[in-house]
Amino acid sequence: MQNSEGKMTYKEYLLVLKECSPYDFCEYSDNSIDRRIQKIMRDYHLTMDELIHKTRNDEAFVELVVEAITVNTTELFRDPPVWKFIRENVLPAFKNRPKINIWHAGCSTGQEVYSMMILLHEAGIFDKAEIYASDISKKALENAKKGAYKYSFNHNKYQENLNAAFADSVVPKITDFFEISKESDQLIIKPFLKTKTKFVRHDLVKQELPFYSKFDIIFCRNVLIYFNGGLQSRIVQCFHDNLFPGGVMVLGTHETLNGFFKTKFAKKGPVYSRTNTFHFKY
Amino acid sequence: MHNPEHSYKIIVMGGxxxxxxxxxxxxxxLDPNFKIPIILSLHRLKHVRSGLSEGLSLNSKIKVVEPNDKEKIEPNRVYLAPSNYHMFIEIxxxxxxxxxxxxxxxRPSIDYTLMSAAYVYREKALGILLTGANKDGAKGLKSIADNRGYTIVQDPVTCDIDTMPKSALQLFCPDEILSPSEIVQFLNSLQP
Incomplete structure (x- = not known):
């Protein structure tokens, strides 16, 4: 397992990680994984040999590696036009339906989970929503559950995003949903939004899902960009299988579907809607 | 020095x-038929997130796009790093x-874009660092030089804010220090 210079490559390190932990990053895209592992070696002052040794012998360190590899930073109402579209074109249909099931796949630190809850609340359908949010990183999930975000620098941007998401409508205030704690320099989600979502630890690479229900909306924003084409396709297929017909999949603004899925989803504005096209298995 | 027989496969500009x-x-x-793909990694003002590609398209002779992830790089096209994303070139x-x-x-980081271009294209990469108020980009441009690619820094005298080019000049000696009009001349001279 050595290259011509006698050194382990990043790809080979991933095999070590796969062998001695539940995590499999082998199908992450080369570019991102190389960079993340280089960063880990720099941040912890480790050679490749030391990194491998620590990975084999220190479970707590493995969790740090997972967090470092999967970092995906986001913000409340990132890309406001997407949220505006959901508010105006997706949510109204649920006014007369008994339920709305939502899954945030790869929710990271939860900003988009709370953004969506704010939309649901303002649309008056918050109570009939069933919301799941999953991520591979324990630490990111813990942060997501807390719903506490840095106040300074962010507050104005968040309010601006919110204004843009609610343009042509009554614009709520960030402070309707978050308490401001000046001492801890944080925006903290108010209790009525905090207890609604079920946060579950889940690795998208693993196929079995931690819930039985199907979904009306699946969010997976800026997660697939870290995966290679094969893994991307498997995950999009999984979303397809777990969406109700007509259900909506929301990807990052610069993520697209490959050719095969173009018949299975119809692009509507910035989101993808599951089509009813009949597909033979063989 | 620049060798006219040396053909570049990619141009990365940061500022x-x-x-x-x-x-x-x-x-x-630029020559409207300018073949070599141009990758732009530009910092945006915090509150002006969108409109940059539209703005650049207005006068550009070459099509400007904000690419999607995993999009193939084509000749005769300008790729602008989308707002709030880092942009890399894959192998x-x-x-x-x-x-x-x-x-x-x-974010985007100019260092990241330049480093990935250096890694993938080596001596076939041309890096250009323009005016800017941040040291991001200096290390990336040096990595192009370290991989025997060609490097140009905008002449600090012609810069609105010269922190970015000066950081590069402190780090290493680029192949050329040029004014914007000399950069245009240089680029057009690459066309066969």
Whole structure:
């Protein structure tokens, strides 16, 4: 397992990680994984040999590696036009339906989970929503559950995003949903939004899902960009299988579907809607 | 020095404060058939997130796009890093995007784009660092030089804010220090 210079490559390190932990990053895209592992070696002052040794012998360190590899930073109402579209074109249909099931796949630190809850609340359908949010990183999930975000620098941007998401409508205030704690320099989600979502630890690479229900909306924003084409396709297929017909999949603004899925989803504005096209298995 | 027989496969331009007008000027004066793909990693003002590609398209002789993840890089096209994403070049000649943490308080980070170009294209990469108020980009441009690619720094005298080019000049000696109009001349001279 050595290259011509006698050194382990990043790809080979991933095999070590796969062998001695539940995590499999082998199908992450080369570019991102190389960079993340280089960063880990720099941040912890480790050679490749030391990194491998620590990975084999220190479970707590493995969790740090997972967090470092999967970092995906986001913000409340990132890309406001997407949220505006959901508010105006997706949510109204649920006014007369008994339920709305939502899954945030790869929710990271939860900003988009709370953004969506704010939309649901303002649309008056918050109570009939069933919301799941999953991520591979324990630490990111813990942060997501807390719903506490840095106040300074962010507050104005968040309010601006919110204004843009609610343009042509009554614009709520960030402070309707978050308490401001000046001492801890944080925006903290108010209790009525905090207890609604079920946060579950889940690795998208693993196929079995931690819930039985199907979904009306699946969010997976800026997660697939870290995966290679094969893994991307498997995950999009999984979303397809777990969406109700007509259900909506929301990807990052610069993520697209490959050719095969173009018949299975119809692009509507910035989101993808599951089509009813009949597909033979063989 | 520049060897006319040396053909570049990619051009990466980075800049921040003041770079919009410089880039816009360069794109407006390029040969419309300019073949080599141009990758732009430009910092955006915090509150002006969108409209940059539209702005650049207005006068550009070459099509400007904000690429999607895994999009193939084509000739005769300008690729602008989308707002709030890092942009990389992959080994197969496609674009990769990422939302990992900011680098030098910047996303996109110019260092990241330049380093990935250096890694993939080596001596076939041409890096250009323009006016800017941040040291992001200096290390990336040096990595192009370290891989025997060609490096150009905008002459600090012609810069709105010269922090970016000066940081590069402190780090290493680029192949050329040029004014924006000389950069245009240089680029057009690469066309066969």
């Amino acid at each position: 921040s404060a003041g770079s919009f007008s410089v880039v816009s000027g360069i794109l407006s004066k 197969d000649g496609s674009i990769a995007l990422s939302t990992e943490e900011s680098h030098n308080h910047s």
